[in-house]
Amino acid sequence: xxxxxxxxxMNQSEKTELPERIPQHVAIxxxxxxxxxISRGLPRLAGHRAxxxxxxxxxxxxxxxxIRYLTIYAFSTENWGRPQEEVQGLMRIxxxxxxxxxxxxxxxxxxxxxxxxxxxxDPRLQEKVLQAIEFTxxxxxxxxxxxxxxxxxxxxxxxxxxxxxxxxxxxxxxDELVSQYLFTAGVPDPDIIIRTSGELRGSNxxxxxGAYCEWIFTPTYWPDFDRxxxxxxLEEFSQRERRYGKIAENQGDLPQHAS
Numbered sequence: 001x002x003x004x005x006x007x008x009x010m011n012q013s014e015k016t017e018l019p020e021r022i023p024q025h026v027a028i029x030x031x032x033x034x035x036x037x038i039s040r041g042l043p044r045l046a047g048h049r050a051x052x053x054x055x056x057x058x059x060x061x062x063x064x065x066x067i068r069y070l071t072i073y074a075f076s077t078e079n080w081g082r083p084q085e086e087v088q089g090l091m092r093i094x095x096x097x098x099x100x101x102x103x104x105x106x107x108x109x110x111x112x113x114x115x116x117x118x119x120x121x122d123p124r125l126q127e128k129v130l131q132a133i134e135f136t137x138x139x140x141x142x143x144x145x146x147x148x149x150x151x152x153x154x155x156x157x158x159x160x161x162x163x164x165x166x167x168x169x170x171x172x173x174x175d176e177l178v179s180q181y182l183f184t185a186g187v188p189d190p191d192i193i194i195r196t197s198g199e200l201r202g203s204n205x206x207x208x209x210g211a212y213c214e215w216i217f218t219p220t221y222w223p224d225f226d227r228x229x230x231x232x233x234l235e236e237f238s239q240r241e242r243r244y245g246k247i248a249e250n251q252g253d254l255p256q257h258a259s
Contacts, residue, residue, distance in 0.1 A: 016231065018065060019238030023191035025069035026062065026230075027213070029205055030055070032197030032221030039221075045089040050223035052097055056104075061227040062142055063108060065234065069143045069187055071115070073205050077151035080120070094148065095125055102132045109141025115183035116150030117158075145187060152207030155183050184209055192237045194230075196222040214240050 030051055037047030055072065062070045075090060105112060112133050118126045129148075159181035163173070179185065189209040195201075198219035202210070216233045218225065 016064075018231075019235045021238040022065060022234060023067065023237055025071070025188050025190045025192075026067050027071040027073075027190040027193045027206055027210070028058070029073045029193065029195040029203060030222040030225075031195055031199055031203075033223060035197065036221035036223045044086055045093075047221075047223060048090060048093055052093055054223050054225065056101065057227065058225070058230060059105070059108070059110065059142065059144065061230050063110075064227075065231070067142065069145065069190075071145035071147060071184075071187075071190060071206070073147045073150070073203070075116075075148045075150070076204060077116075077149060077154050078204065080149075091122065091125060095128060098128045098132050102135060105144070106136050106139065109139045110136060111139040111141075111143045112136045113143060113145045113187075115145050115147045115155075117154070118149065120149055143187065145184065147205070150183070150205075152202075152204045156208060158183075178208065182208060189213065191242075192216060192233065194218065194225075194233050196220055196225045212242070214242065 033047035033051040034044040035047070036050065037044050040046075059070065074094070079090070080087060102112070112135075114129055114133060118129060121129070156178075159178055162181050163177070168177070179189075184206075189211075190206060190213045192214045193202075193206065193210050194216045195203075196218055198217065200217055202215075206213075214237055216236055218229060218233070220229055
């Protein structure tokens with residue numbers, strides 16, 4: 001059952017002039033948790049916990065700014081190669097977040113979706129993820145896509161495998177059909193991808209979906225990426241002209257290969 005009387009985030013009372021263009025879908029590579037912790041003399045897992053606390057604030061800001069979709073890169077297919085202690089700690093954090101936050105997310109009208117594979121997770125954790133998805137499935141204020149055990153290449157491989165299993169003919173393959181086989185089926189492509197921590201890489205995130213999105217890189221570590229920084233990213237997005245490989249209207253005399 002969907003939640004209808006959604007409480008407003010506490011920062012909703014702040015008077016904020018929003019940009020003219022608000023992206024429908026924001027995706028975030030939440031990078032820098034470990035370095036944030038190390039810079040404070042803390043263990044890396046303390047940074048991951050601080051990053052989880054920050055996610056709550058960013059979700060509230062997205063609701064305030066009327067963003068409809070938020071996709072977060074929580075754990076990649078490559079992250080299994082990290083020290084076992086850190087991997088196990090991240091799994092515990094995911095379980096704790098579900099236990100502590102799912103009711104609040106539901107009350108805020110957030111629909112939870114998982115993108116990626118669940119098969120490497122402990123069966124008990126898999127069940128908790130599925131229960132959280134079922135619990136929030138009718139909410140429509142904000143769709144939160146959690147990319148956990150996710151990789152962009154793996155997603156495309158999985159889509160191809162499923163198309164072959166379904167007997168899709170080569171001549172029937174199209175952009176639209178491929179999108180229907182991706183983990184994000186039914187969700188519009190991101191308008192903007194934000195990466196925190198100063199790294200300038202895509203890191204195997206939303207390879208297909210991010211083909212024409214706008215990228216914004218900030219040196220701020222994820223635990224410190226706050227409402228103000230998100231608003232700044234939205235303002236920068238609003239000032240950009242999205243051309244999708246075409247040319248601007250006021251540059252009609254330029255060569256066709258210009259972008």
